[in-house]
Amino acid sequence: MRSLAIVGSLVAALTVGGPEAANAAGPDHCGARTAVTVFRDGGVPLLDWRENLEFDGRGTLWVSHIVRNRVEGYAPDGTLKASFTVPGPGAIRRGPDGMMYVNFGVSPLMRDGGVMRFDPAATEPRPEKVFGGTPGINGLAIDSAGNLYLSRELATGILKVRPDGTRDEEWTRKADVFGANGLEIVGDQLYASVLVNGSSPVVRVPLADPARHTTVTRLSHTVLDGKFLDDLTFFGDGLVVAAFRSGELIRVDPATGRSCVLVDGLRMPTSVRVPRAFGDHDGRRELFVTEASGRVVRVTIG
Template sequence: MRVGRLVVAAVALVVVPATARAEPTVFEGNNIPMVEWMENLAFDGLGGMWVSRISEARIVRYDVSGRETASVTVPGIGYASPSGIVRAPDGRLYVAVPWTPVHEAEIIRFDPRDANPVAEVFATGLGLLMANGLGVDDAGNLYVTDQAQSGITRIRADGTVDTAWTQASKGLFGPNGIEVHGDAIYIGVTLDMANPIYRVPIDRPQDFELYARLGYAPPFRALDDLTVAPDGALYIGAVTSPMSGNVFRIDPITRDATTVFSGGPVTSVRFAVEFGTATGDLFATTMSGDIVRIPV
C-alpha cells in the first residue's frame, strides 16, 4: 500500500467559542430522535431540498415550505440506508449507500427532473464499508469517503474507479465529511479526538495537509459533513451526544473556528440553492430528526 505524504501546515490549535452567533429555526421537525435520523442533504436547483433519511432507506424531497413532495427508495434487496448526497453537473443526484450484511456498498443516482424519480445503481463493487461522505467536481468525478478505511475513492463520470488516484490518497485514514471546492477537497475526520480537517489537492492527493484542528473537547465531539460558503469559509457539523451538536465556521484566512449553531447533533450542512426565499441560508440535518435553517 502506498502511504501518502502528510504536509503539516502552520495550523494552531483552535479555541472554539461556546456561544452561538445565529438564531436558527426548525425547518422540518417533530420527528422521533434517532429513529427518524436525517443524514445528509442536497439542493436540486429546481426548488427542492433532498434529504437522506437513514432509518427509512429513502431520500425525501421538501419544498421551501417544508412540505414533503417526493420520495425515492434505495433499490436492491434488503435494508440499505442512504448517506451522502450530492448534485452532479449532469443534474442528477448521487447518493452513497453503506455496506450492510445484506447490501453491498454502492453509489445510486436518480434524476430530480423526472415526475416520479426512481433510483438506479450507478457504481458497485467498490470495496467500501462505511461509505458516507460524497463530493463531486466540475468534470463529474465523484469522491466517496469511508470512515472504516483509509483514503478517498474517486469514481469517474462513467462509473469506473480511478484506481491510481484512489491509491494515492490512502495515507488519510477514516475520512467522513467531504466538499470539493476549486482545486482541492476538504475532509473532516470523525474518529480523531483532535478533530482535524484536511485539504487534499485534487491533482496530488498524496500531499494532503492539515487545514484546521478544532482541538480536544471532552467528553466527545465527532466532526461530520461540511460545506464551503461563497466567501471561502468552511462550515462543519459536529455531534457531541445523541441529542446535541454544533455547527462551526472556519475562517478562510485565520483558520480560527467560531460556533454558529448549538442544538441537535448535526450530520450535514449545505447552503440553499434556488430554494425560494431561503436561497443562500445554511441548512443542517440532525440525528434528532430535525432540519434546521441557520441564517448565517
C-alpha cells in the same frame, strides 16, 4: 455516521491524535447573531435519523433518511413532494449533469454499497445504480468533470471513481486520509472532515496532487474532547462543519485554520448545506441542517 462508526469513534477518541491534538485549542464563538428554526420536525431521536441533504437548484431539497431507507424531496414551504426507496442512503450531491447522486448501503448492516443517480425533474424519480461493491462509504463530492469522491469512516483512502464507474486506484492510494467523513470541493481543493480522530481535524486534499494533503485545523482541545465531525459545506468565504457530538456548526477559515462556533445547541447534526434556488431562502445568510434527531432545521445568520 452510523452506529458502528460511532463505536469506532469513541475508541479513536481515546487512542488517536497524539501530542499535536492534545495541544489544539477549541474554537470560541463567532459572535454572529443566529436563529434556528425547524423546517421539518423529527420523531424519535436516532430512529428518525436524517443523514444528509442537498438542493437541486430547481426548487427541491432532497434529504436522505437512513433508517427508513428512503430519499425525500421537499418544497420551500416544507411540503413533502416526493419519496422513494434507496437502501441505506447517505450523502446526496448534485452532479454537473444536473442529476442527483446519492450514496447507498451506508448502514453497517448493508452488504453492498455504492452510488445511485436520479433525475430530480422527474415526476416520479427512479434511482439507478452508478456502481456498487463498495460497502462502508459515507461522504460524497463531485467535481466539474463528474468524478466522484467518497469517504470511508473506518478505512484509509478517499475513493475516486471516474464518471464511467471505474476506480482511480492511484489517486485513492495517495489520498491516504483515515476516517474521513464529510467532503466538499472548493476550487481545485477537496476538503474532508475526519470523524475517527480525537483531535477533530479538517484536511485539505489537492485534486491534482492528493499525496500533498495537509491538515487545515484541529478543532478539539484534547483527544477526550473529540467532536465527531460529520458533513461540511462552503459558506461565504469559509467552511462550515457539523459537529455531531457537540451539537455545533463550526466556521473554519481554510486559509488560516482559524475557527469559531457559529451555532450550538443542535441535536446531533449530520449535514449542513447552503440553499440554492429554493424559494425565497437566502444562501448568503441561511444554512440548512439535518440531524440524527430527525429534524431538518434552518440556521439564519445576522
